[in-house]
Each structure stands twice: as structure tokens, then as C-alpha cells.
Amino acid sequence: MTASTETLHLQHADHQAHAEASGWRRWLYATNHKDIGTLYLWFAFAMFMVGGTMALGIRAELFQPGMQFWHPEFFNQLTTLHGIIMVFGAIMPAFTGLANWMLPLMIGAPDMAFARMNNWSFWLLPPAALLLLISLFVPGGAAAGGWTLYPPLSIQAGMGMDLAIFAIHLLGLSSIMGSINIVTTVLNMRAPGMTMLKMPMFAWTSLVTAYLLIAVAPVLAGAVTMLLTDRHFGTHFFKAAGGGDPVLFQHIFWFFGHPEVYIMALPAFGIVSQILPTFARKPLFGYVSMVYAVGSIAILSFMVWAHHMFAVGMPATAQLFFMFMTMLIAVPTGVKVFNWIATMWEGEMSFETPMLFAIGFVCLFTVGGFSGLVLSIAPIDTQMTDTYYVVAHFHYVLVAGALFSLFGATYYWLPKWTGYMYSERLGKLHFWWSMVWFNVTFFPMHFLGLAGMPRRIPDYPLQFTDFNGIASVGAFCFGLGQLLFLYNVIHTIRGGVGRAPARPWEGGHTLEWDVASPAPHHTWATPPDEALVKKGLRAQSLEHDHE
Ligand code: HEM
Ligand SMILES: [Cu+2]
Secondary structure: OHHHHHHHHHHHHHHOOOOOOOOHHHHHOOOOHHHHHHHHHHHHHHHHHHHHHHHHHHHHHHOOOOOOOOOHHHHHHHHHHHHHHHHHHHHHHHHHHHHHHHHHHHHOOOOOOOHHHHHHHHHOHHHHHHHHHHHHHOOOOEOOOOOOOOOOHHHHOOOHHHHHHHHHHHHHHHHHHHHHHHHHHHHHOOOOOOOHHHOOHHHHHHHHHHHHHHHHHHHHHHHHHHHHHHHHOOOOOOOHHHOOOHHHHHHHHHHHHHHHHHHOOHHHHHHHHHHHHHHHOOOOOOHHHHHHHHHHHHHHHHHOHHHHOHHHOOOHHHHHHHHHHHHHHHHHHHHHHHHHHHHHOOOOOOOOHHHHHHHHHHHHHHHHHHHHHHHHOHHHHHHHOOEHHHHHHHHHHHHHHHHHHHHHHHHHHHHHHHOEOOOHHHHHHHHHHHHHHHHHHHHHHHHHHHOOOEOOOOOOOHHHHHHHHHHHHHHHHHHHHHHHHHHHHHHHHOOOOOEOOOOOOOOOOOHHHHOOOOOOOOOOOOOOOHHHHHHHHHHOOOOOOOO
16 A cells, blocks of 8 residues: 555656646646646536526526416426536536545645546536537427436437437546546545544545445446437337336436435535534544444435335335335434534634535535435325425435535635635625525425425416415525625635635644645645644544554
């Protein structure tokens, strides 16, 4: 292990001798983990804006009953592309971007293990995004069967579906390569003295997430390839007319799809586990139990897929199995929430923007967790499947969970990235604005769902008018508020409210805070010495003076 670590360090030290590429070459040929991280983050943000615009298109139509803006077909294309783009274009690339930027800094490595493959992982994304967007303009329009692509709709659809399938192939390839990079880097390139159970929680959650992706991305690729052959090459995997079974698709899709929701949740757990100790000025409570909780959530996530299929008709014993397995996930999740609260307990807390987003995460993710628990109850779920209750549930997890943690991470590390401090006043405004309008948008959807409003339908009966009006106003305000974030980030890149010190947060003790701000293009070309590593670990209570 030591020998291979040293060779890697030597190879990368020799990079420093090369002249840096500049202009467009710097980005197109990027092999530096920081440049690639930056590319990923900007790409993700652009996709967030595109997917967000589509969400507003949906909410505009649903502001009032009746059909105002779109044909029903186009409405379905909007919900489908919104889902695909947010999941595969915004949230996942943003987490990969963070991992690229921060993992080497946090574990004391000079770069990611496979720097050139890293370039390819990123550059597969823009063509995939392009395919999805072009698909809006082909005959028949974009895919319209929902982001779950269920047959028979996805078999009958026009060529927009083929473009979506190819886009998913590219996105999957990209995430598999990104994951291989993360696994190899975390396992082999840690600083001397940083054993597995001493690495930052963000490294742990990135590692486990990467394993999940390597396990399930090929499953999705298989599912959509089978769709493709059903569509064009005469197979009948999912075509009932030829003896196939559409429900088979659901099994394969959700064997990918449920772990996928943890692919979007675990990195968020990691980020929050970095931010809370920093601003509570206390070590993370129960570090080892946090690691085990992440591991058990990951394993359990493979055994619950059919909770998305309670309504297809399955034997009661199967329903019971999937119901209890799903409920079991509440245990490790509860451990995590307990530990986050215990971390804050009697801490010397201060409430800078990253901390606000982290606390917001804990509160709202818990709401999403509870509505998930409600949905896990099979007899309740058969009533609630495909209603707005489900939409409320997963947006509490994905927006207040994944997205809020990403905002928190951006504010937390922005000083390290840019060398400047962001405006705390604007940051706090962004948080409170998002917090209020997020809830205005999505909380009423619980009621709509309970009252029976179906999702993915462009029109509704009169009794749903008020809550839909409220949700639509909330969505437009929420969307508008994200311009504050964009403005604050650009303002920070241009100098912000002043220079940032190497250690802007006194409570941060992981290795990235031992590096100058902005982080130099090449860091840890020689690994951090063991004394420095141990000092940080002691401050995190991960190492004691005598063992
Ligand atoms: C923040 C602003 C957002 C708003 C206002 C919003 C709104 C909506 C709406 C109105 C729907 C359609 C529900 C339906 O009719 O089925 C929807 C679906 C969906 N959204 Fe969002 N969303 C937002 C952000 C996100 C984010 C960040 C994600 C991240 C993954 C996401 C993932 C999804 C998914 C997976 C679907 C399901 C699509 C489908 O089932 O076909 N959304 N969203
Ligand atoms: Cu699930």
C-alpha cells in the first residue's frame, strides 16, 4: 500500500514540471481534479436551471384547473425531462464534482487516481445533455413516460425515447468511470496515518456511493437496452403481446432506482457530517456508528425495490417482506439523525450560511423520512401510489435533502475554491428564502396527495385549486431565489467581501483547511506529514494521544 501510494505521488509530482494549459485547452484537456470538479459543478448548475425551468413550466400549467399553456403531450415531456435532468444532470454530477474537488484535498492526495479517465468522465456529460434537449425537437417530441420510462408507453413512444436511452447510456458510463476513480482514490491514496476509520465522513459516503453506482448503473443500462431492443429489434422482454412482461421492467428499473435515491442521499449525509461539527465546534458524535449506518443503509437499499410496486399486484408475503425491509432503513437513518443532533447538543454553535443549510437539511430530511415511512406501509401505499403525496415525499428528500446539502457545501468550501469570502448577508437571505418557499411549494402537495390528486396529469378537478395555486406561487418564488445564489457565487469569484484565510471556519479540522485559500492548482504533491494528519485527527477526536 505504502509503495503504491508513493509511486502515485511521484508520478503526479512530475506533472508540476509541465506548463499549465490555458484558455479553452485548460478545460477541454483538463486532468486536474480541481478543474474537473469546477466543470462538473458548473455543468450541474446549468442543468439545475434547465430542469428548474421545466418544473416551472409544470407548475405554471397546474396553477389553475383547465388547460392553459401546454398540450398534454408536452406536459408529460416536461415532467419526464425535469425528472431525468434533475437526477442525472444536476444532483449526481454536482456530487461527483464535489468529490473531485474535495476528496484529494481532504485525504491528502495530489489528484484523483485516474486523471485522464476523469476528463472523459466529465466530457461524456455535455453530449448526453444535448441529446436530451435535442429530443424536444424530434418528431413525436421528447420521452414522455416519466423518468421511470415504464413500458408500454416507453415502447410505443417516438424517437425522443431512443435519444433518452442513448443519453442514459452515456450518463451511466460517465458515473461508472467517476465511481471507479473515487473508489481507487479513497482506497489507495490516503495520507499516511489516515486509516479507513479515520477518514472524513464525506470520504466514507463518497466511497459507499461509488460502490452503489458501480453496482446499479449497469442494471439501468441493461433495462434501457432491453427497451431499445424491444422497440427496434424484435425482442419481447416487456411486450405483453409477444409474451413479455411489462412488470419485469419495473423490477429491473427499481433494483437500480431505489439504490439510486441513496446515491443522491448518502453524499448529502457526508456533507452535513462535515458541516455540523465545524459550526458546533465539537467532533462528530458517534463517528463509527455513522460509518456503519451508511454501510447498512447501502446494503438495505438493495432489498426494498418493490416498495415502488405495491400497486402492481404481488403476493401478500412479498408485500410484507418489502414493507418490513423498507421500515428497517429507518433504524440506521434514525441513528444518523440522532448523531447529528447530538453533535450540536451543547456545542458552541454559530449560524453561518453552510450551518443554516445543514440544519435545514436535518429538519426537512426528517420530514421526508417520515412521509417515506408512511409510504412504506403497503396498504397505505396502494392508496397513495402516483399521487402528489409521493411528489411531496421525494422532493423533501431531493430538494431539502440533496439540493440543500449542495448549497451548504458550496458556501462551506467556496472560500477554499475562490480564495474569497462570500456575502454572508446574501447567503442567509438565500437560505431563508429557499426554506420558506420550498415549504410553501411542497408541503401542500401532501394534502393534495391525501385528497387523491394524481401526479403527471396536466389538469385537475376544482377542489384541488387552492393548494395547487399556493404550490405554484411557492415554486416561482423558490426558483427566483436561486438567482441570489448564482449572484453570490459570481460575486465571490470576483473578490466577494474580501480575502479568505486558509482556515475560514475555526472549527474545521479536516486536511483541506491546512491548504492555502484558494487551494493551489497542485496540492499534496508530497503527502502531508504524519504529524499534521494526526493533529487534525486529534481535533476530530479520531485519534488519541496514547492508544
Ligand atoms: C426545486 C424546485 C423543483 C420544483 C418546483 C419541482 C417540481 C416538480 C413537479 C411539479 C413535478 C411533477 C410532478 C408530477 O406531476 O408528477 C416534479 C417531478 C419530479 N421531480 Fe421535481 N421539482 C423541483 C426540483 C427537483 C429536484 C432538485 C429534483 C432532484 C432530483 C427533482 C426530481 C424530480 C423527479 C424525479 C420527478 C418525477 C418525475 C416523474 O415522476 O416523471 N425535482 N418536480
Ligand atoms: Cu425506493
